[in-house]
Amino acid sequence: MTTRVCSHCGESLDLRKVVTASSPANINCASCDSDIGVDKTHAWGFAAVGLVVAIALWLLIEKYLGYTFSVVMVAVVAWWLIAEFAYYVGLKSGVVKSTLLPQDQLTQETEEEASTPFVVPRLKNHAFVKAMDDIPQMTDEMRPISEFLFSDLWLTYAIDDGDNFIALSPALAKQHGIDLDTIKATATQNVLLYLKDIRKNEHDGFFSLSCENNMIANAVLFSPLWEQIEGEINDAVVIAIPHRDYVLYAPRNSPDAIAKLKETMQSFDYSETHALSEHLYIRDGESWAVME
Incomplete structure (x- = not known):
């Protein structure tokens, strides 16, 4: 039976965390401190069996064998440690149901994600x-x-x-x-x-957007972004995508800003490897159309 490990960090269960847990159903990973979700039926069922055995052991040693209280306590503590270790083994082996995963399964999932x-x-x-x-x-x-x-x-x-x-x-x-x-x-x-950290700059009435990793041109794929921008400028947008690293836009009802935008567009080399489009665009539903 394969060993089970934390589903978050892949580390093995720590016996000390089991022994010092506030309850058998509330155990944390020693490495990442995430909660190890133990099936409550299994947890409290195991605890109930342990308690019944402890009481029976107490009665057997004190009432029937006549040993002193100190001997009884040593026996009960020893049983408690044995029960905790058995519970620990049950969790690691999967006999006690929890969110711990078989180590080989977690390794396979990690390799698949990496590949x-x-x-x-x-x-x-x-x-x-x-x-x-x-x-x-x-x-x-x-x-x-x-x-x-x-x-x-x-x-x-x-x-x-x-x-x-x-x-x-x-x-x-x-x-x-x-x-x-x-x-x-x-x-x-x-x-x-890549688009979570978009930078915006203003230039003579029009604006430019940029981000890391040469990804800003993909901003045209996201209508909610442009709805937000139109709300900020209180106007529809006219955009330009001259290069993979630049998206430019201006308020549609601002002729001066659009004129500046067109002037800036002329400064791009459209024969360059990463050049995109010489056109200006307006929104057309979820897509874009050339501005006439």
Whole structure:
């Protein structure tokens, strides 16, 4: 029978925590101090059996064998320690039900989590998609997965390995066991980790957004963010996504701010590797449309 360990930190149960616990159903992990949820029926059932045996032992030694009180106490304390150790063994072996997990199961789950690639969305423009199509011997299995987003922008995916972003292709997805049916939802959820610390700066009436890890362009995927921004400026937004590292926006009813925004857009090099779109966009339901 495999040893059971803490489901939070993976450490083994400490006998001292069992002995010093305020109740058999209230035991904490010695390593992370998280509560080890013990089945109350098992906990109090075990305690009741222990108490009955202790009373029986007391009566046997004092009433029938005629030993002194001190001998009785030594016997009862010895039984209590034996019972605590038996309870400890019961928890570690799984005989007593708790939230402790078999060590091999926890190890397997940890390895599976570590081996699951962290996939994020990456916005690309039409030039990128065309460049992929123009590569000789490029097969459908090798071509980066992409789907049309709006205007001249496409949504692709990449594996973040901690050092680089590796474009996700059907072949790579198959290799890592990535479910393509849920890839968009998974990647969109993952990228929130990078978007939690968005920086906002004001420039002559319009604003810019930026964040770490070259992820700010993904902000256009989240309607609630733009609803919040429109509430802050008390106006609809006009946005620009000239580069993967910049999202710009201005109040839709501010011609001066939009003019400044257009002027700034002209300073970007749209032939650069990470350039995105030269257009201005307005909200179109859950998506975006080119501003005429």
